[in-house]
Amino acid sequence: MHTAMVGPPLLALEGLGKSFPNGTVALREARLTVHPGSVHGLVGANGAGKSTMIKVIAGAHPPTSGVMRWKGEEVVWRTPGAARKAGVATIMQHVPLAPTLSVLENVFLGAPGPWRLPRARRTEFARLLDRVGYAIDPDAEVAGLAIGERQMVAILQALATGAELVVMDEPTASLAGSERQVVFDVVRRLSAQGTAFLYVSHFLDEVLSLTDRITVLRDGTVVEEGETAGYDEDRLVQAIVGRDLLAAERRGPAAVAPDAPVLLSVRGLSSAAGVRDVSFEARAGEVIGFAGLLGSGRSELLHAVYGADSRARGEVLVDGRRVGRTPRAAVAAGMALVPEDRGAQGLVGTFPIWQNISLPHLPALSSGRALPREAAETERAERAIADLGIVCPGPGALPGELSGGNAQKVVFGKWLYGGARVFMLDEPTAGVDVGAKADILGLVRAFAAGGGAVLMVSSEFEEILAVATRVLVVREGRIVAERAAHETSEEELLMLANGFGEGGARDAA
């Protein structure tokens, strides 16, 4: 499947430029060539301009300069509808779906014809699911889906149009192992049948194994372009960030002293959302990874611990003191939550970065705990921008002006300097580029080393194994297994998460 295509390119961009009204130049003189039936990788650090390029292709943003050729002909797509009609289906990074409609309706949102045809759509949908190898209830309301499921719905929507070119902007950023596999299979199968893909991802292993050619963007310009076969992970990282990182990321976690004090203990926690009788402890210096499938209840578990789920029952103690069942009490007790859905749960869209970052610990940055000192807030934001390498015009930027990964870093930045000691991170590296991911994992280690405890949910088991000292496997709202990180493997975690015990037998749930 890594056969390079010959003949006229399906899509060609030349001299593409895009600047935003606030002066940000997101793309300059960028180019891209996608051949029919090929899988083309587009990589770059957060804020490099990948999503911008994709929006231009999709007709969602008008470019400021440059030409776009579709099957050799110059085209100008003024609306997303025009691009769709021409045969380009796009999965945006921010999964725009209609939350009040069902999965089925969302998948066929752009479908033409006068009737809704629920029955015919249903069979079509079933066939689509079959083709893709995924299962989801067509009648579920999208507002009720977890972020990963929404991502899958967006993918289905793009595939349903039968496009010649499918553009995917970080389709796997919030997916776990099995769904991710589904996406890979789809890409492979459809590209074998002649559909071309433009694939954006921060998972370089994915890019390396899926794509035929790779384009690397840095600061809005193309720095490299070539056959995938000519790259390995190190070279790609080098091209993207210009430094070597792998060593840092692969470093194993430091051991925890056995006499380290217990910082957090959770006893008999259950919630109406489905968390069932969860107990565990975290010592100072520990990083606990939570492994599980999409929908296994890891997010709910973190929410219950954090007190965000008011109907949860059970005890949570920090430093041996009971913590009240509200996020307010949790913050006061030194807990911090980086939620999984940054748009809906992490950021206040109308606040500039500096106000977002100071929000949880505002009294501490205020005179008399009542009057915020803006200078102190701005200073803290500037520090976060520097520490996390957030690409933005300045602390006054609004979250909506940031690239996806940078927005995630802002959410992270909210908790960095407030003296929190128990960090709960729900998919903290979703959509974050390799360089920043290494930075974040480094921060996680630093938290632990500084005497904090970290609970980290991640669908990337590799990442869990890279930083966690202990792994708890979550399934159906329970903790079904516990492993020391150095004694387990990705394969074993996957088995456990799927409900197979050590011997390969299915756990009786």
Add this chain to the structure above:
Amino acid sequence: GSTDSGSSGDGKKEYTVGVSNLGLSFPFPAAIGKGIKEEAAKLGVRIVELDAQGKADKQSNDVQDLIAQQPDGVLILPVDSGVAQGLADRLKASNVPTVAVASQVGDPKKRQLKDVYPGLVALVTQDEYAAGGKAGEIAAGVVPDGGKLAIVEGAAGFAEVVNRFQEFPKSAAAKGATYEVVARQPGDWVQDKAQSACQNMLSSNPGTQLFYAQSDDMAVGCAKAVSAAGSKAKIVGIGGSKLGIDAVKSGAISGTVCYKPEDLGKLALDTLYRHLTGEKKQDAAFVTYDTPAITKDNLADCTPQW
């Protein structure tokens, strides 16, 4: 009418009368309703009172509901004269004797006040035109030499806005006072808006000598504006409400015209009752009562009823 409503012990029939009131949260019609109910208690009439809340379309629904209850007679206080015409027709078609209270049925542009809509037993009301004339007389009494007149109108769209003005200049002129209307602005029937309107009219027409406010509430509001501005302008109201009479008493306004809603209610029910009992059958009769002009000199002639 129906005969299924029970009879009281002494063999006298107990009548049920439906009242479609234009709005029980407005003091004037509420007082009419009060008069009706008091009289009903005296006469032993059962009252079904519906509140149209000032909406013509609700009144239409109310009449439908009344007809469904088959009352012996109906008193209707029209929200809107034009709409009431259709309602009167409907009531007539259902053979319910109907008395209109407080305002005319049928388009006032076409129909004289005293030319009562056919099919009604009677129209029982004060004469708005005559009341406007009385106000004019008061005005001629307090500003006899004529001069600049500003009018505080009710909310745009109400028939009274026209009716209460029509005779005002004529009867003032008859007494030798001619006024130049320098401003006409809406006070929307409410004190607050009238106060603002007078304040503003005064600041643009500092020489205004007389304000004619089309309701007592508005006259009282206007009086505040006048005294705050240190103006010497006189104010004439209309309505004879408690607020208005108090203001006449205190000298804040020069005079008003005394409406008596409770008496009106009593009169209306009596008219209907006597028609029902056969004591005095009427057809399209015009029934009215006296609305005297009230100034400081004859305060005793008006006991405010609303």
Add this chain to the structure above:
Amino acid sequence: MPRETSTGRSRIAAALRPGNAGVVYALLLIVAILTLLSTQLGRPPYLSPTNIINILDQSSLIAILAVFTTVVLISGNFDLSVASVAAFSAATVLSLVAPLGLPVAMAIALGAGLVCGAVNGLIVQLVGINAFIVTLGTMTAVRGLVLILTDGRTITAEDPEAQQSLIALQAGYWTVPHVLGLLGAAAIVAGAVMVLLARRSGGRPVAGAVTAAAGVVVLVLDPVLGFDLRLSKPTYYLIMIAAITWAVLRYTVIGRRLYAVGANAEAARLSGINVSRYKIGAFVLNGLGSGFVGVLFAAKLLAINPTGLQGTELTVLAAAILGGTSLFGGLGSVLKSVVGALILFTLDNGFNVLNLGANYQGVIVGTVVVVAAAIYTVAGRARQVRRIREPQSQPQPQHPQAGPPAEIEQESLR
């Protein structure tokens, strides 16, 4: 698996859940209480045919407005100007019916409504101003037009001929004889069509067969029961408008796109939907609908005064929102909005029948509105607890190498 997604049965069951049909239960509860009270207090029977016909008649015009307002709300906008627009078109038709005749006058009145709607839509969508402030402005401005048109006085249709034509539009009742017979016949036809469709798409024709069979039973019962349906004309207009609007929203792509546009305009745009067209279209439809209701009002009252229908916009919005329509777009059902309107008018009618003192009505209406909304908000909440996949939902693994693919247990979600 407990959930059969596509059979009619579970969908009907879902539609009957309190969280979904709460407004209907609220209505039934109110009717039950009123019936009980009127019997207790020895008032005329509440559920008499006349009274039911009256309630339907009285609510029909507001309910029609609520249907169109629901469409605007679904599209993610807001319209405060409906009552003014209706009054405007009522004034128009009343002033023009005598010189021009009903058809022309009515066309102009409808056109006036349409233009008002279009103005709203264009300003909101193309200038990008908040719909609340725009329609508050047009509400005031159009009311001003009514004032100018009427010159502050009541307008009546004087010409007897014109009056007659207006009355014919609105007054009176149509009796549909042998409703059962008609329903039965319709069911048989529908059943047959369903069987055919199911055959063609390879499904089981069970639902169709059942429908047809039910139709036969009802048809047979008709001569025995002989039930005639007698409703006022506006009620029929309401039924027709609500049914058509419902069907369009439910079964056509236009409907789906309207919901999508309201739920997430950006997602809709990226799917190639012309967002402006739908948003403006909803306003235009609402203007047209208001114009039509205005004409019906004119025909009903044969007069309009300059303040006519003032304040009705809030009643209409209340009906729609009682019916569960979201103010944020993308959610709503015209049928439930109609039920919402019925609740409001049932209360008014109930007060009239019970002869309840005017002083207490406001408190009761307010309380009932809040309690009705509370009942089904709370009922709806009960079904949104479980989020985590339950054990019994494990499907057969389709990709053993990747582990069992995910599937969501829907029952536990709701």
Add this chain to the structure above:
Amino acid sequence: MPRETSTGRSRIAAALRPGNAGVVYALLLIVAILTLLSTQLGRPPYLSPTNIINILDQSSLIAILAVFTTVVLISGNFDLSVASVAAFSAATVLSLVAPLGLPVAMAIALGAGLVCGAVNGLIVQLVGINAFIVTLGTMTAVRGLVLILTDGRTITAEDPEAQQSLIALQAGYWTVPHVLGLLGAAAIVAGAVMVLLARRSGGRPVAGAVTAAAGVVVLVLDPVLGFDLRLSKPTYYLIMIAAITWAVLRYTVIGRRLYAVGANAEAARLSGINVSRYKIGAFVLNGLGSGFVGVLFAAKLLAINPTGLQGTELTVLAAAILGGTSLFGGLGSVLKSVVGALILFTLDNGFNVLNLGANYQGVIVGTVVVVAAAIYTVAGRARQVRRIREPQSQPQPQHPQAGPPAEIEQESLR
């Protein structure tokens, strides 16, 4: 980078941009037009001190309501019940002032307002019903209470002593002599504080020094110009309330959190903010504010009838939204809402001064409202495209189509 976040200079410049201060420019434009017209038509000068004092006095009560309503809107809610609540507390104070004396009667009236606000807040927040329907319900219910309390009649304060105490609360003017002197002194003090603060946080004390210097200049000018400020008491109340509310929203933790709660309640909650407290608090404050305004109305009119203040809720909302407050929470400024109220009352006043026919006022008000909103939406767009938002896939869209500031990706639409 073009954006300078924290220097005083650029912030003032930003505040003066049409997109930000549009409502102020709209007001200035209206005043200019009215001044011109009144000169043209040979009417007395429009901008006379008396007239300005009048406009301020006339708008003050509605503007106070608009301030508190803005707080509720910022918190992401909606309150239609303000006018009913104000009428209720007016009726309360008028019925109780004679027997209990003003302080007690006023306390009870304020308490009544507070309770109404708390009921709204608790139902909206704890039962989770849409604020629109809840406050529509309480608006009706509280209006019903007013009706019960007044029994359909006008309530007046008859006792002369009670009347006097009420009048003292509201009527009359306070003259602040030597405003320039006071302002100058205040500026000197403020400047000194700023210099101190800047020193402490290590910044440059330029701004403080400039402020203090300006203070000295103004102080010196005072004996020469000798400008006295004479305003009605309600105007002072308004100034005080607006200034305090503005300062709290702008400079305190409470204010910041209120905005956060309104813009994204879930993010605020997960940041450790007690969302319910802020949302309910806003309602309670609004209830209290409505109660206060009700007392002032009672004092102004010395009478209230059962329909008093009906419909005012829409005027109040219009003022707030004209001021650029979003209906979807998280955006808004109380000062701009006050300007919005001033626009509405300036128009009314202008009509009175120009003696414009009542029939034409509606059309003009409506048009001006829409045009004013349009002007600064369009002017603001130029700046807003700089703040384009990435479409966010939020399950509950918080800003589905919010007004001017939430224009999403408009740039690419046109």
